Amino acid sequence: DAKTTQPNSMESNEEEPVHLPCNHSTISGTDYIHWYRQLPSQGPEYVIHGLTSNVNNRMASLAIAEDRKSSTLILHRATLRDAAVYYCILRNTGTASKLTFGTGTRLQVTL
Amino acid sequence: ETGVTQSPTHLIKTRGQQVTLRCSSQSGHNTVSWYQQALGQGPQFIFQYYREEENGRGNFPPRFSGLQFPNYSSELNVNALELDDSALYLCASSLAGRGNTGELFFGEGSRLTVL
Numbered sequence: 001d002a003k004t005t006q007p008n009s010m011e012s013n014e015e016e017p018v019h020l021p022c023n024h025s026t027i028s029g030t031d032y033i034h035w036y037r038q039l040p041s042q043g044p045e046y047v048i049h050g051l052t053s054n055v056n057n058r059m060a061s062l063a064i065a066e067d068r069k070s071s072t073l074i075l076h077r078a079t080l081r082d083a084a085v086y087y088c089i090l091r092n093t094g095t096a097s098k099l100t101f102g103t104g105t106r107l108q109v110t111l
Numbered sequence: 112e113t114g115v116t117q118s119p120t121h122l123i124k125t126r127g128q129q130v131t132l133r134c135s136s137q138s139g140h141n142t143v144s145w146y147q148q149a150l151g152q153g154p155q156f157i158f159q160y161y162r163e164e165e166n167g168r169g170n171f172p173p174r175f176s177g178l179q180f181p182n183y184s185s186e187l188n189v190n191a192l193e194l195d196d197s198a199l200y201l202c203a204s205s206l207a208g209r210g211n212t213g214e215l216f217f218g219e220g221s222r223l224t225v226l
Contacts, residue, residue, distance in 0.1 A: 042219055099146075
């Protein structure tokens with residue numbers, strides 16, 4: 001499985017935008033970029049995914065570099081409820097439900 | 112629509128015992144996968160079931176086995192428990208085939224402690 005690299009932790013102030021980076025230099029042409037987050041004492045929660053174009057949904061935006069070797073998850077206005085571990089995952093459509101999680105980025109949000 | 116539910120939420124076993132964990136998939140989902148999450152680590156893929164058959168497996172020994180039932184619910188069985196099996200076990204459901212958005216829906220997990 002292609003590997004992703006994320007910072008171990010990041011901090012943000014509430015109401016500020018947050019940009020969570022992810023490097024995936026060995027991504028293949030059929031790998032989708034998925035983001036999940038895990039709040040304390042909960043299972044992972046899907047956030048967003050994309051292939052080549054930038055994507056927006058009600059939770060976040062995903063900006064994908066033109067060469068697809070990196071991506072950024074953007075939370076437009078962080079709230080205390082966004083404090084979680086964020087995982088960037090490459091998912092090949094041939095591997096179905098297999099997600100290869102790394103250690104993710106722990107996001108702290110302060111007042 | 113109901114989400115993914117898992118039972119029990121917590122349990123304690125001793126080394127050598129066997130454990131069965133249960134999962135009810137989200138309504139309409141036909142695929143279930145199981146993950147093990149050790150403390151401070153990301154979840155690790157154990158295996159996946161589709162149409163009642165295992166069709167993908169991670170790096171886990173045969174003492175980790177599973178079942179998927181016609182209603183798409185699932186069980187994870189672990190035999191001969193070891194101390195290192197202490198972890199949060201997560202079940203995820205999804206819809207394979209047409210209409211698949213790529214999204215997995217996770218339950219809140221079953222926390223297993225092996226003494």
